[in-house]
Amino acid sequence: MSDITPAMEFLLSRRSRPAKLLGPPAPDRTALRPILTAAARSPDHGKLEPWRFIVLERAACRRLGDLVAERGAALDRPEEDIAKARSAYDDSPLAVVVVESPKPSEKIPQIEQTYSTGAVCLSLLNAALASGWGANWLTGWPVSDRTFVEEGLGLAPHERVAGVIHIGTSTKTPPDRPRPDIDAITTWVAE
Template structure:
C-alpha cells in the first residue's frame, strides 16, 4: 500500500545541517512550543513520558559558553585558540538549543531500555518537527552531555542523562548528501515469501 508521497519524499532527502552552519532567523517561542508538542508524539510504553526538555535561548547561551569554557580550561589549560572559540560558542552556534533529557529509570513493568529508546525517538521527532516548520536542525551530544559539572550547570539532574542537544536555526549553506549504508550490508531477511518466485 502506498503512503503519502510528500512524507516519502521528505524521508528520502532528510538531512541534518551542522550546528555551526545554522543561524538566524531562529524559531519563535510559539514555534518552539509547537515543535516540542510534535516531538512528544512518540512511542511511550506505559505513558511514562520518560523525558523532558530544557530550552536554551537568548543571552543565557553566551553565559553558558563562558562557564563551559572555564570547565574545559580547568580540565585542559593548554586549549588551542581554535578550541577556546569552540567551547565559548558551543551554545550560540544556533539561535535555539533544546536539550532532550532522558528520565529513564527502573520500573516494575516498563524496561528501562524502552524508556531510553523513547527519548531517542523524541530527538528524531524534534529534528523532523523543526524541518516541518521550515528550520534546520542538528542532533549533538559532545562532552558536555557526559561531564557531571557541565550537566549541573545546564540544569540536568544527577539521575538524568542527555539524549541529545538539538540545535535549531536557519541553514546558512545548502544541504549536501552523505554516504548511506547499502541495504545488503544492514538487512537480514528471514522467511522471505518471495524467494523462488518468478
C-alpha cells in the first residue's frame, strides 16, 4: 500500500494547539459527544473501562482557576507557577478531564489500566483535532494535589488525573516543532 490515506495524512501532520491559543467557541455537548465516543474506543484490556470523563464548561474552568490560586498559596507555590496554572483554567473555553479510575482485577495489572487511560487521552486529543477544533493535553501541579482533585473535581481517593484536554477554537497557528528522528529511535529486528 503506497498511497497515504486521509487518516494517515492527518496523523502524520497532526499537532496540538497550545492551550493559551485556544478561545471560544468550544464544542457544545452535541459536538463533544462523538469526540468522547471516539476516545472511549481506545484499547482497554479486559473491558474494564478504568477511566472516566469530567467535562468542564467555561464557568467550571473559572471556578477551578480560583481553586488553583487558593491551593497554590496554601502550598507556597511561586507566584509565576500559580499564574501559569491558573491561566490554563481561566482562559479555557472547555476542558475534558480524563480520570484514571482503576478497577480491581486479578487478570489486568494496574499498569495496563494506566496505559489504557493514556491511550484515551491521546485518542480524545486526536478526535478533537480531527473534528476541526484546537486542543491541548495538559496536566500541571494542580492535578497532583489531592485537595485540588478531590474538592475541585470530586475524585475518589483511588483516582487520579491522567490529563486535562483543553478544547476550543485555535486563535493562531503556532510554528511546528522539531519531531523525533525515526532512525535514531527505531531498532529493526529481522530474526
